[in-house]
Amino acid sequence: MSTKSVPRRLPxxxxxxxxxxxxxxxxxxxxxxxxxxxxxxPAMMHVHGFGLSGRYLLPTxxxxxxEFHTLVPDLPGFGRSGKVPQGLDIPDLARDAARFLDDRGxxxxxxxxxxxGCPVILEFAHHYPERIERAILVSPAGGVYNRPLRRAIGQxxxxxxxxxxxxxxxxxxxxxxxxxxxxxxxxxxxxxxxxLERLLELRIPTLVVIGDRDPLLPGxxxxxxxxxxxxxxxxxxxxxxxxxxxxxxxxxELAHIIRLFMADQPIVDDPDSPGHASLYEIxxxxxxxxxx
Numbered sequence: 001m002s003t004k005s006v007p008r009r010l011p012x013x014x015x016x017x018x019x020x021x022x023x024x025x026x027x028x029x030x031x032x033x034x035x036x037x038x039x040x041x042p043a044m045m046h047v048h049g050f051g052l053s054g055r056y057l058l059p060t061x062x063x064x065x066x067e068f069h070t071l072v073p074d075l076p077g078f079g080r081s082g083k084v085p086q087g088l089d090i091p092d093l094a095r096d097a098a099r100f101l102d103d104r105g106x107x108x109x110x111x112x113x114x115x116x117g118c119p120v121i122l123e124f125a126h127h128y129p130e131r132i133e134r135a136i137l138v139s140p141a142g143g144v145y146n147r148p149l150r151r152a153i154g155q156x157x158x159x160x161x162x163x164x165x166x167x168x169x170x171x172x173x174x175x176x177x178x179x180x181x182x183x184x185x186x187x188x189x190x191x192x193x194x195x196l197e198r199l200l201e202l203r204i205p206t207l208v209v210i211g212d213r214d215p216l217l218p219g220x221x222x223x224x225x226x227x228x229x230x231x232x233x234x235x236x237x238x239x240x241x242x243x244x245x246x247x248x249x250x251x252x253e254l255a256h257i258i259r260l261f262m263a264d265q266p267i268v269d270d271p272d273s274p275g276h277a278s279l280y281e282i283x284x285x286x287x288x289x290x291x292x
Contacts, residue, residue, distance in 0.1 A: 009080075016058040018065060018072065025099045031080035032073035032100070033058065035065035042133070042262075043106045044068035046247070047097065049115030050141065050186060051178040053079025056170045057114065059251035064258060068110070073100050075120075077182065079174060088182060089189035094123035098131065112136040112258065114247045115216070116190055122198035135206040136258060139244045141216050142190045149187055158215040162243035170248070196226065199234075205288060206234045207261045209254060211242025220282055227283040236283040237267050253277050264289045 008022050008029055018033040033054060044064060046057040054061075054072035061072050074081040076096050077088050084092070097120060101109060110133050111121040118140035125132045146152045160168070175183075199206075208227065210217055217223065220238060227234045237257050242250045256270040257279060267281045 016062045018058065018062060018070065023100075023103050025076070025096065025103050028076045028084055029082040030073055030076060030100060030103075032071060033061070034072075034104075035068070035070040038069040041067060041069050043071070043101075043109040045071040045073070045097070045101065045106075045109050045111055047111055047113040047117030047120050048072075048075070048078065049113075049117050049245075050190060051078070051183060052171060052174045055079070055174070056167065056245060056248045057112075060112075060247040060254050060258075063251055063255035067259070069106075071100075071104065071106075073097075075100075078178065088186045090119050090123050090193045091127075093120045094127060097124055098128055101131070107131065108133050110134040110136065110262070112138065112247075113140075114138045115141040115244060116186075118142075119190060119193045119195050119198070122195055122202070123193070125202055125204065126198050129203070132204060134204055134262065135202065136209070136261070137206065138209045138246050138254065139211065139214055139217065140195065140208065141244075142193050142195050146216060147191045149184075152187065152191070152216075155215045159244045162213050162215075163245050164249050167245055167248055199226070200229060202233060204233060205261070207258070208234060208236045209239065209246060209257060210236070211239050211244065211246055211250075213241060213243045216244050224283045227285070233287045234283065234285045235261060235267070235281065235288055237279055238282050239277050239279045241277040250277055253279055 019036045020033050023030050046061045048054045048057055053074045057072055061070050064070055075093050076084050108131050113121040118137040119142050121135050125135060210223060223236060227236050239250055239253055246254050257267060260267050
């Protein structure tokens, strides 16, 4: 199988305190970031969204790097990693994520995804249920709410005006590198993926984090209704003032929520960050630990 590689160059300046590295997975050069000198801690991998690299996930990932063995790869076809000739779809990306973990010698992991990264996590859990300990789905995207393409473009345009201006400096090079043909192919794969069906299959503790200013998601009532249809292992938390790229725009709040979720603690505002965005639970599944 032939693959198209990119020059193996590291960024001129590190984007975070995480180590920047290359490896080869199934013949494809894969760029990734990893917590330096990983402690003997649970593995946590951050999975990026549509057309993007892992760079915009770093603000949250870096805050958790001292507590978890943290990995942030650019999946094949994205960011600095090489491209694959067969194209892009959600099952392929889930398999690529599993193969990357194999390469790093990691058997079980908690996965943290944003946007398109959430369906990738759901597919990973579907095919490799024994390898995923917990799922953290931040601003999950895909499905009928984002179809057709013109609707999704309108949603993304509105979201762009709600994200921090510096987000565009991070995202624009990634989108240009990803390219128009890949955009159309990946959009079709993303919006046809059965995300809701896969979510209802989950039997592991699952955290869903949404922003009240995210135009790519339905309102909180619909999110709560979907979550209530599961068996039910889902915790849903809403951050006031957040749009779609929560991992970039609200890393302190998100890292705080993740810590509480991983420790089975009630979700409360961070007492060390007064005056920042408020967060609160809108659904807690009956199979999760009670906060009473």
